[in-house]
Amino acid sequence: MTGAQSRVVTGQHRIEALLREFAPQVLAALIRRYGQFDACEDAMQEALLAATLQWPGEGVPERPRSWLLAVASRALVDAFRADSARRRREAAAALDPTDCAPAADLAVHRTAGLTGADGDDTLALLFLCCHPALSPPSQLALTLRAAGGLTTAQIAAAFLVPEATIAKRIVRAKQRIRDTGARFELPAQPQRTERLGVVLHVLYLIFNEGYTTSSGPALQRTDLTAEAIRLTRLLHRLLPGEAEVAGLLALMLLTNARRAARTDTDGRIVPLADQQRDLWDTAAIAEGQAILTRTLGTGPVGPYQLQAAIAALHDEAATAEATDWPQILALYDVLTTVAPGPVVTLSRAVALAHVHGPRAALALLGTLDTDERMAHNHRLEAVRAHLLEQAGDTIAARDSYFRAAKMTASLPEQRYLELRVAQLHHPAATNPIEWNVST
Amino acid sequence: MKYMIMMFGGIGASTQNRSPEWVDGMHELLMKLDTELKESGECVASDSLADPSQAKTIRFVDNAPVPTDGPFAEVKESLAGYWVVEVDEERALEIASQVVGYTEYPMEVRRIMEHSAQP
Numbered sequence: 103m104t105g106a107q108s109r110v111v112t113g114q115h116r117i118e119a120l121l122r123e124f125a126p127q128v129l130a131a132l133i134r135r136y137g138q139f140d141a142c143e144d145a146m147q148e149a150l151l152a153a154t155l156q157w158p159g160e161g162v163p164e165r166p167r168s169w170l171l172a173v174a175s176r177a178l179v180d181a182f183r184a185d186s187a188r189r190r191r192e193a194a195a196a197l198d199p200t201d202c203a204p205a206a207d208l209a210v211h212r213t214a215g216l217t218g219a220d221g222d223d224t225l226a227l228l229f230l231c232c233h234p235a236l237s238p239p240s241q242l243a244l245t246l247r248a249a250g251g252l253t254t255a256q257i258a259a260a261f262l263v264p265e266a267t268i269a270k271r272i273v274r275a276k277q278r279i280r281d282t283g284a285r286f287e288l289p290a291q292p293q294r295t296e297r298l299g300v301v302l303h304v305l306y307l308i309f310n311e312g313y314t315t316s317s318g319p320a321l322q323r324t325d326l327t328a329e330a331i332r333l334t335r336l337l338h339r340l341l342p343g344e345a346e347v348a349g350l351l352a353l354m355l356l357t358n359a360r361r362a363a364r365t366d367t368d369g370r371i372v373p374l375a376d377q378q379r380d381l382w383d384t385a386a387i388a389e390g391q392a393i394l395t396r397t398l399g400t401g402p403v404g405p406y407q408l409q410a411a412i413a414a415l416h417d418e419a420a421t422a423e424a425t426d427w428p429q430i431l432a433l434y435d436v437l438t439t440v441a442p443g444p445v446v447t448l449s450r451a452v453a454l455a456h457v458h459g460p461r462a463a464l465a466l467l468g469t470l471d472t473d474e475r476m477a478h479n480h481r482l483e484a485v486r487a488h489l490l491e492q493a494g495d496t497i498a499a500r501d502s503y504f505r506a507a508k509m510t511a512s513l514p515e516q517r518y519l520e521l522r523v524a525q526l527h528h529p530a531a532t533n534p535i536e537w538n539v540s541t
Numbered sequence: 542m543k544y545m546i547m548m549f550g551g552i553g554a555s556t557q558n559r560s561p562e563w564v565d566g567m568h569e570l571l572m573k574l575d576t577e578l579k580e581s582g583e584c585v586a587s588d589s590l591a592d593p594s595q596a597k598t599i600r601f602v603d604n605a606p607v608p609t610d611g612p613f614a615e616v617k618e619s620l621a622g623y624w625v626v627e628v629d630e631e632r633a634l635e636i637a638s639q640v641v642g643y644t645e646y647p648m649e650v651r652r653i654m655e656h657s658a659q660p
Binding site: 368369478507508509510511513517520521523524525527 | 558559560561563564565568569572589591592594595
């Protein structure tokens with residue numbers, strides 16, 4: 103790549119980062135001024151598109167936020183005009199020629215829009231996108247577009263679905279928000295805590311979608327993990343006192359730190375125990391640990407903080423053998439009390455195997471066999487297979503790996519599991535591999 | 542012209558009793574071919590299907606659609622994955638032959654109907 107080309111690429115990255123930062127602020131300002139979340143969101147997308155086309159050639163305007171707001175407002179008015187005469191009157195009344203106050207704009211730019219009203223606006227926007235009336239796929243798509251500033255095409259590429267699918271999902275989600283009469287405001291307590299839980303869950307799902315794809319050939323989709331971390335970081339800056347927000351950010355950083363070591367050059371899964379630990383991102387680990395240390399004990403201990411603490415213990419071990427499994431097991435015991443569920447039980451079984459041996463863990467897995475929620479979960483079979491292998495029961499282990507391979511919808515996982523079946527058929531080629539569920 | 546190239550069989554149908562090296566080689570071949578077809582622009586769509594043991598069949602029973610577990614056809618006849626490629630027939634057959642040459646397992650190549658009238 104030539105120097106000039108690399109400058110252009112860097113410029114585009116900078117522009118994209120700038121647009122994503124301003125997107126929620128501009129959208130919130132539009133909604134405050136004109137109401138109508140769905141029309142405002144369309145207008146904001148138009149402004150982002152215009153910026154993507156114009157800024158690389160003409161340079162970033164002096165006041166990018168004002169520029170976006172002006173272009174979006176124009177787009178909104180055009181839409182209103184095209185719509186109906188009634189809408190046209192509303193728009194004319196709402197459109198003030200002294201539209202973009204430069205002083206306020208500069209102030210916002212300096213503080214990155216994260217204080218006072220602007221911060222509340224971004225929060226209100228996240229709460230709206232993660233409205234409980236929406237299905238999780240709609241919450242994810244709308245959050246990425248309205249709060250994240252991603253285009254429909256980018257979201258579609260990240261989720262490996264046609265662009266038209268995402269476009270329809272977003273239109274329906276906005277329609278649904280209009281129908282429920284949801285307001286653009288911060289929910290009052292006690293709903294606020296509950297709604298924050300939904301926002302965190304949506305961000306967690308976006309991260310997981312990027313980190314372990316539920317289907318398709320690529321094991322990780324970096325864009326989604328990066329976007330989830332960026333939005334969670336933003337939320338953490340807006341709500342520094344919320345321990346679970348900090349916990350989720352720490353969990354994402356501490357997990358994502360291992361990304362480079364998770365697959366080999368051929369795209370095969372590398373289990374935690376076999377990972378080349380010098381590939382782990384030490385800066386991300388340090389940041390995650392610092393957030394966690396700052397947070398633990400400041401609020402009620404929730405599942406994200408506990409999972410982050412477990413991830414931190416894995417990250418701190420210089421070798422797989424040095425992992426502090428008794429401490430990890432103790433944390434899973436707490437997690438079982440705070441947020442019980444079959445997935446937690448499954449992860450706890452892995453820790454239990456390291457501390458008390460595979461037979462104790464197999465007994466614990468037995469309690470999940472009647473759990474409806476785990477009926478088609480390949481992880482249960484994969485963990486069982488691994489434990490059976492550890493216990494020396496090769497034939498039963500092979501059957502379990504085979505069943506797990508049939509159940510998974512992830513190609514890399516299927517490939518890994520099929521290979522384990524073949525290896526147990528040919529004991530000479532067997533080398534014990536750790537199956538890890540805590541990642 | 543568009544062709545659908547279809548693979549059959551569930552997990553294990555073509556891999557049963559094969560060595561780890563063979564299984565690994567098969568995945569390698571499929572992934573390499575998939576990448577090549579996408580990079581050359583010949584591939585219009587491709588997907589692998591989850592194992593048929595996870596499938597449900599909806600049957601019309603007593604005047605109502607009723608879902609039941611699993612397909613009851615032979616697993617080895619069940620669709621496992623497909624490529625839709627925009628190529629001539631010769632090339633479509635050649636692509637399928639590359640896979641069958643390794644797996645020794647049959648594949649089907651079918652022309653896709655056009656939505657417009659042919660000139």
